[in-house]
Amino acid sequence: MRSLMHLAEKTNATLDHMHSDSTVRNTLTMQNDGWLTTTLAEVKNRADVILAIGTDIATSHPRFFEKAVWNTESLFHKPTPEVIYLGVPAEKTKAGTSPNGTAPTVIDANADKLPEIINALNALLNNKLNNKKIKEESAGGVSVATLMALVNQLKAAKYAVIVWSASSFKFSHAELTIQSITQLINLLNESTRAAGLPLNSGDGDSSVNNTSTWLSGYPTRNRYVDGKPEYDTYHLSTDKLASSSDALLWVSTFNPHSPPATTAPTIVIGHPATKFERQPEVFIPVGVPGIDHIGLMFRLDSSITLPLKKLRDSQLPKLSDVIHQIEAALSSVEK
Amino acid sequence: MITLLKNGRIYDPAHVKDGVVEDIYIHQGRIVPKPMDEAKISQTYDLKGKVVMAGAIDMHSHIGGGKMNIARMMLPEYQQKQLQEIKNSTDHEVHICTPHCSHHAVPSATDTGFRYIEMGYTAAFEPAILPANARQAHLEMGDTPMIDKGGYAMLGNDDYFLRLISQKADQKTINDYVAWILHATQAIGIKVVNPGGINAFKFNQRKQDLDENNVHYQVSPREILQRLSRAVHELGIAKPLHVHCNNLGVAGNFETTLNTMGASDGLPMHLTHIQFHSYGTEGDKKFSSAAAQIAEALNKNKHITADVGQILFNQTVTASGDTMMQHLNAKHANPKKSVIMDIECDAGCGVVPFKYRDQNYVNALQWAIGLELFLSVEDPWRIFLTTDHPNGAPFTSYPHLIRLLMDKTFRNDAFAKLNLDAQAMSNLTSLEREYTLYEIAIMTRAGAAKLIGLNDCGHLGFGAQADITVYTDQPDREAMFAKPDYVFKNGELVVKDGKVSKVVWGATHTAKPSFDTTIEKDLQSYFDKYLTMQVGNFKIADDEISDDGRGKIITNQKKS
Numbered sequence: 001m002r003s004l005m006h007l008a009e010k011t012n013a014t015l016d017h018m019h020s021d022s023t024v025r026n027t028l029t030m031q032n033d034g035w036l037t038t039t040l041a042e043v044k045n046r047a048d049v050i051l052a053i054g055t056d057i058a059t060s061h062p063r064f065f066e067k068a069v070w071n072t073e074s075l076f077h078k079p080t081p082e083v084i085y086l087g088v089p090a091e092k093t094k095a096g097t098s099p100n101g102t103a104p105t106v107i108d109a110n111a112d113k114l115p116e117i118i119n120a121l122n123a124l125l126n127n128k129l130n131n132k133k134i135k136e137e138s139a140g141g142v143s144v145a146t147l148m149a150l151v152n153q154l155k156a157a158k159y160a161v162i163v164w165s166a167s168s169f170k171f172s173h174a175e176l177t178i179q180s181i182t183q184l185i186n187l188l189n190e191s192t193r194a195a196g197l198p199l200n201s202g203d204g205d206s207s208v209n210n211t212s213t214w215l216s217g218y219p220t221r222n223r224y225v226d227g228k229p230e231y232d233t234y235h236l237s238t239d240k241l242a243s244s245s246d247a248l249l250w251v252s253t254f255n256p257h258s259p260p261a262t263t264a265p266t267i268v269i270g271h272p273a274t275k276f277e278r279q280p281e282v283f284i285p286v287g288v289p290g291i292d293h294i295g296l297m298f299r300l301d302s303s304i305t306l307p308l309k310k311l312r313d314s315q316l317p318k319l320s321d322v323i324h325q326i327e328a329a330l331s332s333v334e335k
Numbered sequence: 336m337i338t339l340l341k342n343g344r345i346y347d348p349a350h351v352k353d354g355v356v357e358d359i360y361i362h363q364g365r366i367v368p369k370p371m372d373e374a375k376i377s378q379t380y381d382l383k384g385k386v387v388m389a390g391a392i393d394m395h396s397h398i399g400g401g402k403m404n405i406a407r408m409m410l411p412e413y414q415q416k417q418l419q420e421i422k423n424s425t426d427h428e429v430h431i432c433t434p435h436c437s438h439h440a441v442p443s444a445t446d447t448g449f450r451y452i453e454m455g456y457t458a459a460f461e462p463a464i465l466p467a468n469a470r471q472a473h474l475e476m477g478d479t480p481m482i483d484k485g486g487y488a489m490l491g492n493d494d495y496f497l498r499l500i501s502q503k504a505d506q507k508t509i510n511d512y513v514a515w516i517l518h519a520t521q522a523i524g525i526k527v528v529n530p531g532g533i534n535a536f537k538f539n540q541r542k543q544d545l546d547e548n549n550v551h552y553q554v555s556p557r558e559i560l561q562r563l564s565r566a567v568h569e570l571g572i573a574k575p576l577h578v579h580c581n582n583l584g585v586a587g588n589f590e591t592t593l594n595t596m597g598a599s600d601g602l603p604m605h606l607t608h609i610q611f612h613s614y615g616t617e618g619d620k621k622f623s624s625a626a627a628q629i630a631e632a633l634n635k636n637k638h639i640t641a642d643v644g645q646i647l648f649n650q651t652v653t654a655s656g657d658t659m660m661q662h663l664n665a666k667h668a669n670p671k672k673s674v675i676m677d678i679e680c681d682a683g684c685g686v687v688p689f690k691y692r693d694q695n696y697v698n699a700l701q702w703a704i705g706l707e708l709f710l711s712v713e714d715p716w717r718i719f720l721t722t723d724h725p726n727g728a729p730f731t732s733y734p735h736l737i738r739l740l741m742d743k744t745f746r747n748d749a750f751a752k753l754n755l756d757a758q759a760m761s762n763l764t765s766l767e768r769e770y771t772l773y774e775i776a777i778m779t780r781a782g783a784a785k786l787i788g789l790n791d792c793g794h795l796g797f798g799a800q801a802d803i804t805v806y807t808d809q810p811d812r813e814a815m816f817a818k819p820d821y822v823f824k825n826g827e828l829v830v831k832d833g834k835v836s837k838v839v840w841g842a843t844h845t846a847k848p849s850f851d852t853t854i855e856k857d858l859q860s861y862f863d864k865y866l867t868m869q870v871g872n873f874k875i876a877d878d879e880i881s882d883d884g885r886g887k888i889i890t891n892q893k894k895s
Contacts, residue, residue: 002478027408030405030408030409030672030674031408031409031410031411031672032672033671033672034409034665034668034672034673034674034675034686035674035675036662036674036675036676037674037675037676037677038676038677038678039467039676039677039678039679039867040679040867041467041679041680041681041865041866041867041868042537042677042678042679042680044865044866044867045494045680045865046537046677067867068867073864073865074865075494075498075680075865076551158539159537189662192539193536193537193538193539195676195677209408210404210471211474213404213407213408213443214399214403214404214407214443214444214474214475214478215443215444215445215478216443217407217411217414217441217442217443217446218407218411218414219407219408219411229414229443231411231414231415296470296474298471302401303401303465303467303468303471303676303678303679304467304468304470304679304867304868305468305470305471305474306470306868306872307470307872307879
């Protein structure tokens with residue numbers, strides 16, 4: 001990513017990540033209101049209630065439960081957490097059944113109704129704190145009694161963890177719903193402890209977001225104009241720019257994701273197994289970080305960076321080496 | 336190839352040189368004696384009348400790691416249009432640091448390096464490296480050009496350490512763990528933030544005094560300070576334990592600070608951003624200056640050093656490991672947003688934007704308290720110039736702060752514009768002291784290098800790293816310190832007339848005391864059982880810092 005940033009600076013390019021629709025939803029929430037979050041080791045040792053909102057967790061993070069939830073040993077001898085799903089189809093909640101067979105609580109709700117339901121949770125908690133009664137019987141298709149029980153459970157927890165995945169919120173202005181979740185967490189923290197855990201979407205999105213931020217001062221969706229970084233989460237998206245830009249450089253090293261459809265000349269530097277609907281003008285296959293060569297990667301919780309190891313010998317070059325060569329070639333052309 | 340700096344007025348407190356006119360010779364990045372063969376001098380700078388000091392060292396500045404990146408992410412407006420608005424602010428703040436200070440609280444890594452070197456600073460130390468987050472901190476610092484870097488690893492809130500103490504582990508085990516952390520995180524010192532408080536917050540404790548136990552471990556902050564200061568001392572680490580006291584920002588906290596001075600049983604400790612810990616409860620508003628009591632205690636307790644953490648008015652952001660206090664302070668956030676994080680059974684972080692205003696009683700008094708401390712602590716070798724960047728103000732406001740210290744009229748004029756109630760509660764105008772160039776050189780060079788244990792920096796003796804700053808002596812000290820004529824980094828001219836002329840990459844300073852490595856067996860089983868990463872991945876290898884062709888590790892040995 002560092003070499004890509006340098007190349008972008010040199011060529012006045014716009015930088016975006018393939019999953020930044022989701023990243024940006026979280027970033028906007030954080031920029032608007034902030035949040036209170038936690039990391040995996042805290043979940044493993046402290047969480048007594050885990051509420052998953054709109055995400056089954058396991059599809060995107062298959063070892064989450066094994067690594068951070070079903071551990072029998074913890075620093076503070078806590079019980080196995082109670083797992084609650086909200087707005088997740090029942091058939092996708094099997095991963096939430098504990099090794100001793102305890103089934104998770106599944107609150108059946110239409111995922112599209114989550115904005116309304118989460119606002120209702122906030123209202124209920126607020127009312128509870130202010131000793132007010134509520135008149136409605138249901139919100140977003142879920143009975144108020146069920147929601148009240150959830151609020152009580154969160155409030156009684158010593159360390160509730162609320163998990164969401166911005167990519168699973170398919171409704172518009174999802175950032176407002178995420179903000180509603182973070183406000184719920186803030187309210188809970190007035191009397192007990194609770195924290196959020198925003199899931200990422202993979203393909204190095206956390207790494208790209210962080211690296212971009214310390215190098216340019218801005219998280220993803222930025223561009224360089226004559227050496228100066230600019231930031232705009234709305235205008236600088238790949239969707240908006242794919243047709244109007246004069247070239248697309250598509251990088252996907254972890255998985256063989258193919259580039260978006262565009263008429264612009266396309267250069268792909270990516271996974272050797274990448275398949276194309278339209279053959280790009282240039283395709284440079286490179287090794288996979290963590291398999292073909294070493295690398296670094298930010299974990300989903302953003303606070304931990306882990307070294308990626310080389311597991312096999314490969315003839316394929318490393319992404320950063322290819323980018324350096326392009327940069328050097330550009331410099332010699334300029335001369 | 337020798338470079339000669341001729342006729343400069345040398346301020347080098349490490350060698351008791353107070354403005355003497357001398358020549359400096361540089362060879363291969365080091366300061367050397369006058370060569371036998373003058374023909375080898377390839378370059379000469381005539382510095383007649385100029386002020387020459389070693390490159391300045393910021394011993395406490397948040398320049399790298401997760402919390403700064405969160406601050407950048409959360410506050411893009413600081414870099415965008417609001418930055419212009421800050422600059423052109425029509426607020427009648429007494430000294431928005433014009434015209435030299437960008438007042439940018441969260442610069443990118445690149446800008447951080449550039450702005451430091453342009454002020455003549457050649458090294459800065461990140462004071463709060465979360466061990467679990469150390470790799471990111473070093474990545475950011477590795478991408479910070481121009482200056483040398485280093486950091487203090489945070490301990491004292493991590494569950495491994497608190498478990499050891501609650502199990503009454505012997506001091507040797509504690510020492511081994513502390514040394515292991517220094518190696519694993521590539522740090523040069525150890526810091527403790529709100530001793531025990533970050534951990535206690537995870538158990539829903541909202542306040543912790545020096546002798547108040549953690550509900551789970553039944554361990555008090557005092558015990559943590561005793562154990563850690565002893566470990567640092569016995570391991571022979573030069574940098575004294577870096578202490579961010581309990582009760583930051585709380586009215587009446589000066590008593591905690593005074594008691595903390597006694598917690599190490601006479602072993603060295605450094606109390607950081609002490610301004611935030613010097614508050615009394617007198618007056619109608621129950622918030623008053625306790626600078627006099629704190630300064631008196633600092634003057635008396637020779638084992639204690641401190642940096643001030645001066646606040647300067649305007650927009651900034653506070654970024655701290657102290658989740659307990661930052662969660663409490665989030666209600667004062669401006670703009671209204673905050674990020675609080677519990678991190679990896681290690682510690683946490685809290686990022687809260689803040690705007691200090693000269694017409695606000697508390698802020699105005701905080702400003703005065705910082706200056707009262709600077710002027711009342713007698714020994715410049717034991718007090719350091721910081722704004723706790725960016726918590727009190729961005730580091731780019733240092734030239735302004737130096738002028739406040741060196742120019743009584745300027746200071747008193749600024750004071751006269753403050754909130755009137757705050758003026759009535761401060762004795763600042765009765766303090767006549769004006770810092771001298773020599774004292775500034777102690778605070779920002781010789782003293783800082785001595786404190787951290789940098790043998791080859793902060794002075795101009797033979798063998799020193801040729802990090803040298805040259806200023807034009809001007810009555811306006813802010814203008815003078817904002818824009819040096821020349822800055823040399825490792826003997827190379829890198830800044831001319833306050834602008835970077837050549838991009839270079841500095842080294843990373845570390846301390847690596849020897850220890851009994853069998854501690855790693857227990858750590859391995861702890862990591863496997865309770866944490867979510869392997870112990871091998873936790874440790875940062877030397878080549879992660881040095882292998883990119885830019886970075887370099889310097890391991891400093893304590894002078895006996």
